[in-house]
Amino acid sequence: MSDPGVTPARTTTRVLGPHEHRAALNLFRDSHHQPPVTDTDWLVLRKTLEPGTVRGEFSDGRLLGMQQTMSGDLIVPGGARVPSAMCARLAVRTGHTRRGVGTRLMKAALRAAQAPLMTVRASEGGIYGRFGFAVGTRARDLVIDRHRARLESHVPDCRHAYVSRSEDRADLIPLLYEEVRGRAGAVDRPDWYESLYSHDTAASGLSSKVIVHQGPGGEDGFARYTVDRVVARDAGARLVLQVDDMHYSSPEAWTGLWRALLNVELVDEIHVLMRPPDEPVEWLFTDPRVCRTRAVHDETWLRLTDVEAALRARRFEGDGSVVIGVEDALLPANSGCYRVSGDGVGRTGAAAHVSGSVAAWSAAYLGTVRPSALAATGALRVGDTRALRTADRLFSVRSEPWSGSFL
Structure with missing residues (x-):
């Protein structure tokens, strides 16, 4: 029974105006144990909060939760690019979790969805199943011993690739990605994807480079990477080349990119993030053990909304x-x-x-x-x-x- 002396809080859920986006982003960052956005960071991050995409729940005028849904498309079996609603952010203010705030926001997003599909990148695996989501795509992370890696003699000897700084090819990468993405599960990237990638890379203190492969018809693949000095307790310092973005349209482009990656000098290990589970990387090498799977994890969570x-x-x-x-x-x-x-x-x-x-x-x-x-x-x-x-x-x-x- 409610206390007759206590006035129930007035709760409302609505779309936020652009002037409320920074507060919503700070709520999201705080719930993920991150500091508030700085003025410098806001110049980039504000672009990721497009007008009309952010909802908030308020209690007596105080923002308790936020949720963001963006429009895009997703490739399905058969090659069709199907409209998709992307749940990009969901957060509840610290101290107000498990009170139904997130549930109400997700229900509002689902009922407002106009696309047949909705996707989300889940920070926690146990949250979204109750809303009808399930793992739609998976990925694996690989580690390659650069010093022992030798390509098999049957791997095509393709040398049509060049290396440049990512920022120098910022105009090419989005266009090339759209041309080569074709596997079911691949999503389109919003206009601000490249600026966010550059911002996050710079914030980590690293420099990003990109290898672009050229086939008979022009550029047909790219691999974007950083190199960092890593110190582990059980080993000395080593240089790690990390590939976190690699797409191509043909086997020739794929093997050409791998040849170029292995030719990067002064590298001890190659870490490759988010690769397709069935990509046959091990079969490139004379000793498959130089390539090991570090992790297999869920990638996109998917829901059929229509x-x-x-x-x-x-x-x-x-x-x-x-x-x-x-x-x-x-x-x-x-x-x-x-x-x-x-x-x-x-x-x-x-x-x-x-x-x-x-x-x-x-x-x-x-x-x-x-x-x-x-x-x-x-x-x-x-x-x-x-x-x-x-x-x-x-x-x-x-x-x-x-x-x-x-x-």
Whole structure:
């Protein structure tokens, strides 16, 4: 029972005006244990808070939480670039967590979404499942022993690459990225992506360089890297070349970039971040053990916000059809049954062969995990085992989905 002597707080959730963005960003930074934004940093970071993209929850006029959703697109199986809402930031003021602030903000964002898909980069893995999100893409981080790395003789001898400072090619990189991104899961990058990348690199005290590969038709790949001196307790100081942005459109560009990276002098190790799990880097070397996986982690979390539109947008391969049942408590219009086949997708009144939550189907959507694997965990319920095999074929993909961007 509430205390009759206490006036309930008045809570409102609304879109913030540009004049409120800095306070929202400072709330976000404080919740992630970062200092307030400086005047110098604000000149860059203000561009990432586009008008109309930021929501806040207020209690008696005090900002308690913020959430940002930006518009973009995401490549789905089959190559279509599908509109996507990107949840870029979500934070609750310190001392006010676990009171429903974040939940109300996320629900408002989901109900306002106009795109068939929504993505998020989750700082904590246990938060977004309850909102219908699931891991949509994964990535792995690699470490290569530069001194022992020797390329196999069958690796093409391609030397058409040049190195320059990233800031000198700031005009080329966004255009080249758009030209070469083609794997399911890849997202477009906002206009301010390059300035934010340069800002973060400069803040770390490092200088960024980029290797650009030239194919028969022009530039067809790039790898952006920094070199830093690292000191470990169990070893002396070593120079580490870290690649955190690498995209290409052909195997020739990929091997050419690797040749160029291995030719960088005075380097002890090469650390490569956020690579596709199925990229065959180990097979480049005479000794595969010179390349080891340091970590495999979730990358993009995905949610189907308009199930029928999302299913229609991607390609399904294989014979037969399957009726899937979708349960979506937050967006009830999605709930129902859909017949999925290589010929198309549509709602149906037929009973579901395989059914589960929107989070489960979001996990299967890009092909990161098979429906049968989800069924083995209980995330999907199976009424027809033969239909489950059909679902596996229809939802299968040739390359594991991957984003390769920090957003």
